[in-house]
Amino acid sequence: MAWKNALSIETAITCQRMMSMLNDAERNRYGRQIRLFGEEGQEKLKRTSVFIAGAGGLGSIVSIYMAAAGFGRICIADCDSVELSNLNRQVLHRTKDLGRYKADSALDTLRGINPEISVENIVETINEETIDQLLQGCDLIMDAMDNFPTRYLLNRVALSRKIPLFHGAISGLQGQATTIIPGKTACLRCIFPRAPPDAAFPALGSTCGVIGSIQVTEAVKYTLGLGELLQNRLLLWDGLNACLDEVACLPNPSCPDCAEQAGKMINGQ
Amino acid sequence: MKITLPDGKIAEIAAHEVRIEEILRILNINPVEVIVAKNGRIAPEDETVGSADELKIVRVVHGG
Numbered sequence: 001m002a003w004k005n006a007l008s009i010e011t012a013i014t015c016q017r018m019m020s021m022l023n024d025a026e027r028n029r030y031g032r033q034i035r036l037f038g039e040e041g042q043e044k045l046k047r048t049s050v051f052i053a054g055a056g057g058l059g060s061i062v063s064i065y066m067a068a069a070g071f072g073r074i075c076i077a078d079c080d081s082v083e084l085s086n087l088n089r090q091v092l093h094r095t096k097d098l099g100r101y102k103a104d105s106a107l108d109t110l111r112g113i114n115p116e117i118s119v120e121n122i123v124e125t126i127n128e129e130t131i132d133q134l135l136q137g138c139d140l141i142m143d144a145m146d147n148f149p150t151r152y153l154l155n156r157v158a159l160s161r162k163i164p165l166f167h168g169a170i171s172g173l174q175g176q177a178t179t180i181i182p183g184k185t186a187c188l189r190c191i192f193p194r195a196p197p198d199a200a201f202p203a204l205g206s207t208c209g210v211i212g213s214i215q216v217t218e219a220v221k222y223t224l225g226l227g228e229l230l231q232n233r234l235l236l237w238d239g240l241n242a243c244l245d246e247v248a249c250l251p252n253p254s255c256p257d258c259a260e261q262a263g264k265m266i267n268g269q
Numbered sequence: 270m271k272i273t274l275p276d277g278k279i280a281e282i283a284a285h286e287v288r289i290e291e292i293l294r295i296l297n298i299n300p301v302e303v304i305v306a307k308n309g310r311i312a313p314e315d316e317t318v319g320s321a322d323e324l325k326i327v328r329v330v331h332g333g
Binding site: 054056057058059143144145146147148151168169170171174175176191192193194195196197198201203208234236238241243245247248249250252 | 277299301302304306309310311313325327328329330331332333
């Protein structure tokens with residue numbers, strides 16, 4: 001029976017490889033980036049499932065560029081409907097989409113950008129009750145939220161599942177980004193021990209463009225093992241003065257979310 | 270001690286072995302709204318700073 005089991009596993013692996021191999025249209029579509037990381041890299045993107053938390057300003061940029069890049073499965077969750085005041089920055093949605101669920105509008109846009117990938121639109125609130133189901137089969141979490149309590153939830157789930165969380169946040173012309181890799185970096189709670197006041201924030205679309213693009217670049221690099229990530233580095237964008245800065249982060253051994261992992265990292269385990 | 274404020278301006282404070290939370294109180298900055306980097310690394314509020322240290326106070330953004 002052992003040889004039959006081995007054959008089944010090999011068949012499954014072969015099927016998965018065949019499904020992730022590129023067709024001629026994909027080679028053409030991704031040709032300019034295949035020059036950077038080869039067909040093998042593109043196939044890795046095709047095998048990667050991502051969860052995008054939010055289809056607003058950051059979610060628009062993150063989802064559009066991840067779809068264009070060819071991440072094979074995109075799950076995008078948002079419980080809100082499109083409003084007129086969203087349209088200065090939430091480029092997933094058009095004027096004709098006013099009143100539609102953002103997740104539904106996102107599905108149409110992303111499928112139009114890249115019909116080669118799988119897109120799942122989820123009209124759902126991200127909370128303790130729904131998060132496990134929402135993250136089924138996902139390899140990465142893209143933080144496109146607008147509040148820290150939900151970000152902390154994403155952080156805890158990323159830690160428990162040992163999958164990376166790509167954090168981004170904006171306000172007006174300012175933005176921040178960092179990459180959380182459980183067991184290797186400070187977690188989100190290490191960096192931001194307390195949630196800032198949940199006040200209404202100003203928002204310019206191009207700020208979402210800067211930060212969202214950085215998040216996608218980090219996700220591509222992580223998936224393909226390229227370059228240096230924003231590990232234990234908080235990147236700070238000041239659009240008013242056109243300045244990029246960064247500060248270093250360290251795991252907090254007293255962190256309520258990752259204390260055990262933080263202790264191991266600090267002790268070099 | 271050189272302190273970079275959230276708006277990018279530079280403040281100078283004569284202080285010796287004072288906790289970061291006290292610096293924020295002196296500057297009338299709500300600690301919940303910011304994180305503070307000491308010599309380029311995020312530091313907790315109960316950490317002390319001296320005259321040779323440089324602080325950067327960063328306003329945390331939360332929008333998306």
